[in-house]
Amino acid sequence: MTQNIKIREIQEMQAIVKEVISLRNVSVHYGDLPVLENVSLSIYMHDFLGIIGPNGGGKTTLLKVILGLVKPDSGKVSVFGGDPLQNRRYIGYVPQHRLFDPNFPISVRDVVLTGRARHALFRRYTNHDKKTARSALEMVGMLPLEDRQIGRLSGGQQQRVFIARALAAEPGVLLLDEPAAGIDTCVQAEFYELLGRLKQKMAIVMVSHDITAVSVYVSKIACLNQKLFYHDSKELLAEDLEAAYQCPVDVIAHGIPHRVLREH
Amino acid sequence: MALEYGFMVNALAASILAAIACGIIGVYVVVKRIVFISGGISHASFGGIGLGYFLGIEPVLCVIPFGIASALVIGEVRRRTLLSEDTAIGVIWAMGMALGIMLIALTPGYAPDLLSYLFGNILMVSRSTLWVMLALDMIIVTVVWLLYKEFLAITFDEEFATVIGIPTHKLYLVLLCLIALTVVMLIRVVGVILVIALLTIPAAASRRLTNDLRKMMGLSILFAALFSTTGLYLSYLFDLPSGSTIVLVSGVVFLLVSLTSPGHSFKY
Ligand SMILES: Nc1ncnc2c1ncn2[C@@H]1O[C@H](COP(=O)(O)OP(=O)(O)O)[C@@H](O)[C@H]1O
Ligand SMILES: [Mg+2]
Numbered sequence: 001m002t003q004n005i006k007i008r009e010i011q012e013m014q015a016i017v018k019e020v021i022s023l024r025n026v027s028v029h030y031g032d033l034p035v036l037e038n039v040s041l042s043i044y045m046h047d048f049l050g051i052i053g054p055n056g057g058g059k060t061t062l063l064k065v066i067l068g069l070v071k072p073d074s075g076k077v078s079v080f081g082g083d084p085l086q087n088r089r090y091i092g093y094v095p096q097h098r099l100f101d102p103n104f105p106i107s108v109r110d111v112v113l114t115g116r117a118r119h120a121l122f123r124r125y126t127n128h129d130k131k132t133a134r135s136a137l138e139m140v141g142m143l144p145l146e147d148r149q150i151g152r153l154s155g156g157q158q159q160r161v162f163i164a165r166a167l168a169a170e171p172g173v174l175l176l177d178e179p180a181a182g183i184d185t186c187v188q189a190e191f192y193e194l195l196g197r198l199k200q201k202m203a204i205v206m207v208s209h210d211i212t213a214v215s216v217y218v219s220k221i222a223c224l225n226q227k228l229f230y231h232d233s234k235e236l237l238a239e240d241l242e243a244a245y246q247c248p249v250d251v252i253a254h255g256i257p258h259r260v261l262r263e264h
Numbered sequence: 265m266a267l268e269y270g271f272m273v274n275a276l277a278a279s280i281l282a283a284i285a286c287g288i289i290g291v292y293v294v295v296k297r298i299v300f301i302s303g304g305i306s307h308a309s310f311g312g313i314g315l316g317y318f319l320g321i322e323p324v325l326c327v328i329p330f331g332i333a334s335a336l337v338i339g340e341v342r343r344r345t346l347l348s349e350d351t352a353i354g355v356i357w358a359m360g361m362a363l364g365i366m367l368i369a370l371t372p373g374y375a376p377d378l379l380s381y382l383f384g385n386i387l388m389v390s391r392s393t394l395w396v397m398l399a400l401d402m403i404i405v406t407v408v409w410l411l412y413k414e415f416l417a418i419t420f421d422e423e424f425a426t427v428i429g430i431p432t433h434k435l436y437l438v439l440l441c442l443i444a445l446t447v448v449m450l451i452r453v454v455g456v457i458l459v460i461a462l463l464t465i466p467a468a469a470s471r472r473l474t475n476d477l478r479k480m481m482g483l484s485i486l487f488a489a490l491f492s493t494t495g496l497y498l499s500y501l502f503d504l505p506s507g508s509t510i511v512l513v514s515g516v517v518f519l520l521v522s523l524t525s526p527g528h529s530f531k532y
Contacts (some may be wrong), residue, residue, distance in 0.1 A: 106420055117430055
């Protein structure tokens with residue numbers, strides 16, 4: 001009996017250690033507009049969580065809360081067991097809206113190297129930094145264009161460079177905000193497979209509109225529209241989707257392979 | 265020959281020293297698109313000149329703390345977002361100028377070479393000012409050399425830099441202070457009102473010739489030195505005001521480079 005309790009305790013402790021991101025009852029308002037309501041979420045090492053949801057559902061805001069860029073009005077956020085402001089540097093972030101200036105005089109190589117800035121803060125980049133940046137570029141297939149000025153790439157190619165920048169940081173968790181938007185189908189499949197491999201080394205959270213892709217590649221799925229509908233599994237209830245999207249579910253269900261929707 | 269005159273030698277040395285500062289810092293001003301902020305810092309610095317007159321201290325020495333203070337205020341306002349950044353800069357811009365004029369009016373007697381602070385008079389640079397300029401150049405070059413990588417990250421993508429753990433705000437304040445120091449040097453060359461020309465034109469012209477930030481800095485130093493020495497020579501030759509001659513030379517060359525260079529799709 002006591003033996004059992006002990007084992008459970010140990011398991012719980014291991015779970016806490018592996019919990020890379022935790023949100024407890026997080027609420028966010030922009031002015032009087034509620035954006036996130038009582039969101040609780042745990043992300044563990046090797047998770048590949050897909051987040052779907054309607055436009056304006058708060059997906060980007062949720063990622064920004066994790067990154068400490070948006071301060072929640074209530075609730076608790078912890079990243080690697082600590083303050084997001086302290087520990088966000090272990091997160092690889094691929095933003096949805098890339099606010100950079102396409103005229104900026106910087107090469108693809110140097111953009112990806114900025115992903116190493118945390119490792120090389122206030123010192124020169126080492127050969128190891130350069131090698132890591134190089135292999136990140138290679139992973140997304142952008143190595144041949146490493147000398148290009150960043151604005152001289154197509155939107156999809158730029159997106160791949162920003163994914164490489166996040167990977168170059170060797171993050172413990174990767175937050176991707178609609179990363180596949182603008183990437184051609186062929187590269188997309190490769191990209192999702194890459195994420196599947198990266199999962200061995202980190203946790204991945206991906207916001208996406210591509211419900212089909214999400215259902216094939218992710219290991220867990222959540223649906224967000226102010227409230228988070230999430231069962232710590234790859235299944236979503238039809239009524240969750242209906243509540244989240246606020247439209248009849250069979251319209252949605254067409255787009256979702258059967259195994260995502262739980263029969264009931 | 266013109267070079268026989270000591271003041272001409274001083275003026276040439278001042279042009280080169282100022283070119284080093286504005287060539288390097290101007291590149292950040294242009295690529296980070298903080299031209300308006302820099303205009304704010306330079307105009308607000310006029311308050312420092314007024315303070316110098318009022319206290320009877322060498323005005324340039326008063327501009328340094330005054331310019332840095334306005335840079336820090338502008339930088340902090342941006343973070344707190346109490347006001348829109350534009351509005352805040354406008355207020356500080358005008359208040360600094362007004363304070364300078366007020367202090368000069370309150371100073372008994374006549375204000376000599378007031379116009380030279382507004383519109384520059386590089387022929388009036390003294391040997392001691394040259395030493396100050398050299399020291400400021402050394403500070404600027406050293407700081408940029410040490411923080412090049414970090415400055416690149418925060419000017420390219422501030423949000424990502426913040427997330428990855430770079431102290432973005434502090435570094436941004438450092439950059440604004442370097443702009444303030446550059447302004448101090450340029451006041452002697454072109455004056456408070458025309459400073460913005462030398463902070464933007466050489467860097468923007470060099471952007472059209474290269475895609476590399478380091479090369480841009482080098483080219484921009486060359487452009488700035490070329491503009492100010494040519495302007496200086498023309499102003500001497502035709503007895504024209506040096507500050508405005510330098511700015512007009514810069515503008516004309518910039519237009520030529522812009523219209524003829526292959527990089528004209530870069531909108532700076
Ligand atoms: N900075 C902001 N200020 C005010 N409202 C915002 C801001 N950012 C997002 N919103 C609002 O918050 C809601 C959620 O936005 P967002 O998180 O971007 O949704 P999603 O990424 O799911 O499309 C939207 O209604 C949007 O209009
Ligand atoms: Mg979004």
